[in-house]
Amino acid sequence: MAIVADSQYHVLAVDDSLMDRKLIERLLKTSSYQVTTVDSVSKALEFLGLLDGQQHEIDVNLIITDYCMPGMTGYDLLKKIKESSSLKDIPVVIMSSENVPSRINRCLEEGADEFFLKPVRLSDMKKLRPHILKGKSKEQQQQEEQQQQQQQQQPLLNTCSNGTLLNTCSNGNKRKATDEGLSPERRRPRFSTSHSLL
Amino acid sequence: MASAALNEQLASLMDSMYQEGLLDEQFQQLQSLQDESNPCFVMEVVTLFCDDAERIFTELDKLMSQPVVEFQQVDAYIHQLKGSSSSVGAQNVKLACVQFRHSLEENDREGCLQALNMVKREYLHLRGKLETMLQLEQRIQDYDKQKK
Numbered sequence: 001m002a003i004v005a006d007s008q009y010h011v012l013a014v015d016d017s018l019m020d021r022k023l024i025e026r027l028l029k030t031s032s033y034q035v036t037t038v039d040s041v042s043k044a045l046e047f048l049g050l051l052d053g054q055q056h057e058i059d060v061n062l063i064i065t066d067y068c069m070p071g072m073t074g075y076d077l078l079k080k081i082k083e084s085s086s087l088k089d090i091p092v093v094i095m096s097s098e099n100v101p102s103r104i105n106r107c108l109e110e111g112a113d114e115f116f117l118k119p120v121r122l123s124d125m126k127k128l129r130p131h132i133l134k135g136k137s138k139e140q141q142q143q144e145e146q147q148q149q150q151q152q153q154q155p156l157l158n159t160c161s162n163g164t165l166l167n168t169c170s171n172g173n174k175r176k177a178t179d180e181g182l183s184p185e186r187r188r189p190r191f192s193t194s195h196s197l198l
Numbered sequence: 199m200a201s202a203a204l205n206e207q208l209a210s211l212m213d214s215m216y217q218e219g220l221l222d223e224q225f226q227q228l229q230s231l232q233d234e235s236n237p238c239f240v241m242e243v244v245t246l247f248c249d250d251a252e253r254i255f256t257e258l259d260k261l262m263s264q265p266v267v268e269f270q271q272v273d274a275y276i277h278q279l280k281g282s283s284s285s286v287g288a289q290n291v292k293l294a295c296v297q298f299r300h301s302l303e304e305n306d307r308e309g310c311l312q313a314l315n316m317v318k319r320e321y322l323h324l325r326g327k328l329e330t331m332l333q334l335e336q337r338i339q340d341y342d343k344q345k346k
Contacts, residue, residue, distance in 0.1 A: 017285075019285055
């Protein structure tokens with residue numbers, strides 16, 4: 001398994017507070033991650049390609065999101081990610097300024113990998129790497145499984161006893177319909193200038 | 199003024215701010231995130247905090263002056279301010295916000311107005327000291343640059 005440097009890992013941070021976005025961005029960059037920040041769950045969903053119903057090549061290795069946000073909450077984002085077949089293996093970390101055990105448990109039960117109490121500190125950043133690595137190995141496992149499935153469906157070439165090649169047909173190449181709508185370029189988040197608070 | 203004297207002034211200002219509870223260790227975290235590649239980080243975060251706080255005070259003044267106060271909206275704004283104070287290390291402002299939220303539970307307009315004034319007072323006190331701090335830092339930087 002190739003060891004990838006941290007600078008190649010990409011984290012998506014979601015927080016409606018400009019100040020907290022600045023802080024989390026600095027913390028992540030100091031820890032050598034590539035960072036994209038968005039100010040709402042809907043922008044995050046757009047960035048992750050979940051809004052237009054098409055498959056995208058998303059290379060986000062971890063999502064860190066505030067819990068309390070106007071509109072959709074971090075919990076809602078967590079659920080959407082876990083419901084998505086393409087994104088469910090991406091580790092999700094929830095941040096909150098309030099220490100509410102029932103909230104924490106709810107998130108962990110829904111599949112959040114970690115819960116950070118705000119203000120988030122530099123020492124918290126160390127906790128991210130194991131989750132990213134786990135997510136990467138799940139992704140690799142999934143890719144290997146897909147490759148195996150594809151191999152099984154390849155046409156089999158057999159030679160018969162007198163040496164001529166027999167072409168035995170496969171059941172039809174069932175490839176995943178990923179060709180449509182694949183956008184190779186990374187989507188850039190659009191920052192809104194207005195703060196819609198409530 | 200010599201650099202040593204400026205540095206001393208800055209150090210004693212910072213000491214007093216920590217001792218009075220104006221700042222807590224979160225502010226030190228912010229300072230540790232500042233370096234040559236991000237020399238203005240603290241100033242930028244402080245500026246964002248002040249902009250945020252003042253925007254929130256404007257909205258709160260509007261809400262509190264309504265004939266019927268929408269306490270839920272007031273609470274949402276104070277929650278935001280409590281969050282940003284916590285993120286910047288503004289301890290006394292954060293505590294004043296916590297107090298405010300207690301008085302909100304009473305749904306008592308007078309009590310809330312008093313609590314809001316307390317939050318504003320703490321904020322203005324902190325802002326004054328932060329401005330002095332940033333000015334001193336700037337003077338020290340300028341002085342050090344001149345010397346080189």
